Amino acid sequence: MAMASNTSSPKRKPLTLQQRVEVLRVHDQTKKSTRKLAEQFNCGKTQIDGILKRKREIMEEFENNAPLDRKRARTTGNEELNMLLWEWFKDATARKLPVSGPMLQVKALEFAKELGRDDFKASNGWLGAFRKRHNIKFGTMSGEKGDVSEEVTESWKERLPQICEGYDARDIFNMDESGLYYRASTDKTLYAKGDDCSGGKRSKDRVTIAYCANLLGEKEKPIVIGKSKNPRCFKNVDKDNLPVHYYNSRTAWMTGFIFEDWVCKFDRKLGRAKRKAILFLDNATCHPDLRLKNLKLVFFPPNTTSVLQPLDQGVIQTNKLKYRRRQLSHVLAKMDEDKTLQGPEILKSTNVLQAIYWISYAWNDVDPSTIVKCFNKAGFTVTEPQPPQTGEMAEEDTTPVRVETLCMELFGCELSELVEIDRELATCNNESRMVGTAAELLSNLRPSTDEAETSDEEDEAATVEQPAKQVSLREAGSCVETLKDMCLGSNYGEMLDLIMMFEAKLAVKCAESQQLARQSTIHEFFGKK
Known part of the structure; x- marks a missing residue:
């Protein structure tokens, strides 16, 4: 196919929602190949392949009266840039390259620079509108099951027993x-x-x-x-x-x-x-x-x-x-x-x-x-046999x-x-x-050690990030008694068993605390001059 001229040939645009639905209708009725459909609708084979793969999503968008492509194209002012990015996205996904939100934004800024659009910011709002216009979902952008090579996964599963051998x-x-x-x-x-x-x-x-x-x-x-x-x-x-x-x-x-x-x-x-x-x-x-x-x-x-x-x-x-x-x-x-x-x-x-x-x-x-x-x-x-489940509270x-x-x-x-x-x-x-x-x-890789930054974040959420309350062993003991009374009065037998286990551990901690206190007092007494 001849290369398009930069001056005389019009730029190829993505198909509108109505045109994509028409592609699906023609394909269902005639079973034409992607090449013939691409020729009929004056677009690339990759775009046709994408439309056929996303049939269910396109029909749902059409039935739900999703935003009209042409109406948005007249009002955004980014028609050329959006068209370039859409073509790049189709090419990237066709070659199974992982594409994410920030990657789209970075690429859009590169295109904007080449087009002399210094006012373009690639904001989150723009990204959301672009994704919605072209029905791009996160689930189709990277790492989904449909993009995984069966040959690679089967080969991996065959080698897995050998990899795990000895463990x-x-x-x-x-x-x-x-x-x-x-x-x-x-x-x-x-x-x-x-x-x-x-x-x-x-x-x-x-x-x-x-x-x-x-x-x-x-x-x-x-x-x-x-x-x-x-x-x-x-x-x-x-x-x-x-x-x-x-x-x-x-x-x-x-x-x-x-x-x-x-x-x-x-x-x-x-x-x-x-x-x-x-x-x-x-x-x-x-x-x-x-x-x-x-x-x-x-x-x-x-x-x-x-x-x-x-x-x-x-x-x-x-x-x-x-x-x-x-x-x-x-x-x-x-x-x-x-x-x-x-x-x-x-x-x-x-x-x-x-x-x-x-x-x-x-x-x-x-x-x-x-x-x-x-x-x-x-x-x-x-x-090996699975060990029995122990003492967890199952919802x-x-x-x-x-x-x-x-x-x-x-x-x-x-x-x-x-x-x-x-x-x-x-x-x-x-x-x-x-x-x-x-x-x-x-x-970005190193852990944050800037206390000023940490303080700024905490100040912004001061009404949220309340300090944890210090509770003494004695206060905890009184709470345990309240919880035991609740369980006994409400027939919460399983919960009572857990609280009794906690009470036993709390008693050990109390005894250790009292022992340390007595030792401290004795040392102070013999340490006096």
């Missing part, structure tokens, strides 16, 4: 990260650009969680990465006693420094137990290939984690569902306590410490059998009606849909080769 099932681990909007305080969260989290208010409402579990469903303590080194709510809190490993970075992303610190500690833990283990990871830039004494790191093939990564087969989604259920139950309880409080107000008051408690609770409540099934789905096999399998109703009122969606809001939230900087100087990249 017990309890020593075969998978670790994976996921982003979380821990407040999720408005319905706009549902449409937030997940990858755009390097700055702004929304980035302060997110954390990154890293989960790790083995082939038997045994779970390691999760990692939680926030932006602030010392959130206001951590005052009076010893971070070593948190139910998670807490780290911080400027973007609340996983970084190479954080990963190396955690994985080295995990390696030493295995060494103390005289265990040799293998850890499966995706090949993200934040996962350096380290040589460790007791832990071997193995990376999945590129762009296959949606099929091969066990935790991505339903474990993380199950955990998030439990988190959201816990979060909304908390809102209901607060509204019952104080009739003047509104749901959005309560959600906004959620701090990092509260989120950590819910994250830990949700992770502990994930049934080991769920993890085992997801390992099996990813091609791993369990050759109900069904969501209470009040929780579902509240979810619909606050977010305009069902609880199962709310789980999806942060599915594509970035967890590390995988585009370091495209954007930023070396100094900026190093700044």
Whole structure:
């Protein structure tokens, strides 16, 4: 095909919604090839292929009277730039290149510079309009099952037994990260650009969680990465006693420094137990290939984690569902306590410490059998019997009606849909080769130690990040008595057993405290001159 002239030939434009529907109609009736359809509609074969692949989405958009392409094209003033970017996007996705929100923005700025458009900012609003106009969903932009090579995955699964040879099932681990909007305080969260989290208010409402579990469903303590080194709510809190490993970075992303610190500690833990283990990871830039004494790191093939990564087969989604259920139950309880409080107000008051408690609770409540099934789905096999589940408080399998109703009122969606809001939230900087100087990249990778920055963030959320209250052993004991009375009066037998276990541990701590106090008094007495 002859090259188009830069001066005489008109620029090829993407097909409008009505034209795309017409392409589908003609294809259904005539079964024409993509080449003939491209000739008939004067567009590229890649565009026709994309239309045929997205048939269901295009028809849904048409039936729902989605925004008209031509009307928007007349009003944006970015017609040429948008056309160039759309052509670039089609080419990139056709070649199976991973494309995300920031990548589109960076490419748009490059095109704007070439076109002399110094006023173009590639804002989040522009990105949202561009995605909506072309029906681009995060699920179709990178790493989806439809883009995974079956040949690569089958080859991997065939080699998997050999890779795992010599390791017990309890020593075969998978670790994976996921982003979380821990407040999720408005319905706009549902449409937030997940990858755009390097700055702004929304980035302060997110954390990154890293989960790790083995082939038997045994779970390691999760990692939680926030932006602030010392959130206001951590005052009076010893971070070593948190139910998670807490780290911080400027973007609340996983970084190479954080990963190396955690994985080295995990390696030493295995060494103390005289265990040799293998850890499966995706090949993200934040996962350096380290040589460790007791832990071997193995990376999945590129762009296959949606099929091969066990935790991505339903474990993380199950955990998030439990988190959201816990979060909304908390809102209901607060509204019952104080009739003047509104749901959005309560959600906004959620701090990092509260989120950590819910994250830990949700992770502990994930049934080991769920993890085992997801390992099996990813091609791993369990050759040892699964250990029995011990003493965990399991939430109900069904969501209470009040929780579902509240979810619909606050977010305009069902609880199962709310789980999806942060599915594509970035967890590390995988585009370091495209954007930023070396100094900026190093700044993003290193943990934040700038106390002034931390203080600014805390001041902005001062009404939210309240310091943790110090509670004495005596005060805790009186609370235990109140909880026991509640259980006895309400027939909560299972809960009473747990409280009795806590009371026993509390008694040990009280005895240790009294012993230390007596020793201190004796030393002071004999130390007097």
